Amino acid sequence: MMRKKTQWLFEPPYSSNRSKPVAPASTVARKSKFTSAQIRQEILAAQNIAVERQPPRTTIRTERSERARHKDTTQGIQGHHALPKYLGGLEQQTLAYIPTVLHYLYHQEVDKIVRLPRSRKGYRNLSRAEREAILHKLYAHAKGFDLQHRTNIAGSMQIAIREIKKRGLI
Numbered sequence: 001m002m003r004k005k006t007q008w009l010f011e012p013p014y015s016s017n018r019s020k021p022v023a024p025a026s027t028v029a030r031k032s033k034f035t036s037a038q039i040r041q042e043i044l045a046a047q048n049i050a051v052e053r054q055p056p057r058t059t060i061r062t063e064r065s066e067r068a069r070h071k072d073t074t075q076g077i078q079g080h081h082a083l084p085k086y087l088g089g090l091e092q093q094t095l096a097y098i099p100t101v102l103h104y105l106y107h108q109e110v111d112k113i114v115r116l117p118r119s120r121k122g123y124r125n126l127s128r129a130e131r132e133a134i135l136h137k138l139y140a141h142a143k144g145f146d147l148q149h150r151t152n153i154a155g156s157m158q159i160a161i162r163e164i165k166k167r168g169l170i
Contacts, residue, residue, distance in 0.1 A: 077098065
């Protein structure tokens with residue numbers, strides 16, 4: 001069986017033990033695994049032409065984006081649904097305005113108390129007695145949280161519970 005000879009587009013490189021000079025590898029072009037950009041770069045390197053490097057990609061930021069980038073996300077005040085929506089709370093309800101740090105802390109504690117996924121489906125599958133038991137636990141926790149952190153979540157929660165009872169959602 002005979003092997004196919006490689007077709008060279010330029011003359012092949014000569015080995016070092018022959019009398020003819022060795023051609024640079026970049027002048028040899030054949031079907032290869034190299035991209036045309038790599039071949040071009042090799043040719044330029046063989047001809048001692050400096051390859052211009054592209055500057056790294058940079059982002060031009062506006063003053064507004066810089067402020068947002070360095071903003072402390074734990075600062076500020078957020079409107080908090082006293083009765084979370086996934087626990088039957090209404091979309092439009094009286095909000096309790098509390099510091100952002102306390103908002104995150106409160107939700108962590110609520111999740112430990114309730115132990116339900118944050119979806120309305122899990123809450124709807126509970127019986128009426130289970131729903132009321134959860135609301136009593138939440139209200140008791142909100143009172144303690146209010147005393148400890150000087151917030152007004154329990155007052156807003158009481159109003160929200162009245163609203164959902166009035167609509168027959170409990």
